[in-house]
């Protein structure tokens with residue numbers, strides 16, 4: 001892992017060139033699989049798989065449920081590149097390292113990014129197994145200065161001060177909801193604000209109550225750094241959480257939360273998330 005504290009464009013270019021030399025397609029669609037959701041990568045047709053450890057400047061996925069490989073091929077007859085495994089800040093990576101694959105995807109020609117994750121449900125009306133289309137996020141690490149855009153700005157990717165009010169693309173979000181409707185998933189398709197925290201510890205009850213008061217509907221340990229990097233680079237984003245657990249908001253309960261439970265719910269709900277991705281990709285129009 002690099003100890004530098006900001007992007008080195010030469011390294012991004014080097015990674016992208018390496019991947020170009022191994023790819024025979026030019027995808028415009030990128031997908032990131034969340035914890036327990038790597039099955040999305042399994043439905044890619046005509047697969048080429050490249051392990052992160054083979055790619056220059058990529059680090060390794062150290063979290064169970066994240067395979068650590070890129071998959072190229074087609075879903076719904078559209079060329080895609082799929083990250084089976086992401087990097088999380090709590091693994092010890094700088095924010096730019098977490099965003100690095102997104103910049104590489106930009107150089108590969110990715111225009112639309114589908115992001116998935118596993119998250120805890122704060123909104124009391126959410127059930128385990130629901131999907132939550134992310135309409136916005138609150139990034140506590142980001143507000144505290146842990147941002148992939150720290151350091152010199154490379155205008156080749158985007159502006160110094162990028163707006164984030166349209167980070168989650170409204171047209172793509174409507175298409176995602178349409179896909180859910182077509183699949184009759186309406187009853188468990190929610191919409192809400194994703195709170196990004198550092199982890200790896202899950203939240204205290206007092207923290208969860210605060211997140212709820214601040215307008216958070218779900219909480220997780222990823223996504224925001226990817227979104228900031230992608231939005232800065234002009235990519236259009238649609239993002240969806242799988243609610244793997246109901247956040248414990250009351251004292252004196254025997255309930256608890258664990259990564260095993262997160263992965264277990266991921267396994268149970270993976271097929272529906274895959275169907276959603278397939279249907280969304282059928283509906284999406286590329287320029």
Ligand SMILES: O=P(O)(O)O[C@@H]1C[C@H](O)[C@@H](CO)O1
Nearest residue numbers: 034035117118221222259262
């Ligand atoms: O990669 P995601 O955000 O899907 O994974 C979530 C957040 C933590 O990495 C882990 C906690 O169980 O699941």
Ligand SMILES: Nc1nc2[nH]cnc2c(=O)[nH]1
Nearest residue numbers: 118119120219220221262
């Ligand atoms: N921070 C956080 N991340 C999660 N990922 C899945 N569930 C949770 C949760 O309850 N809290």
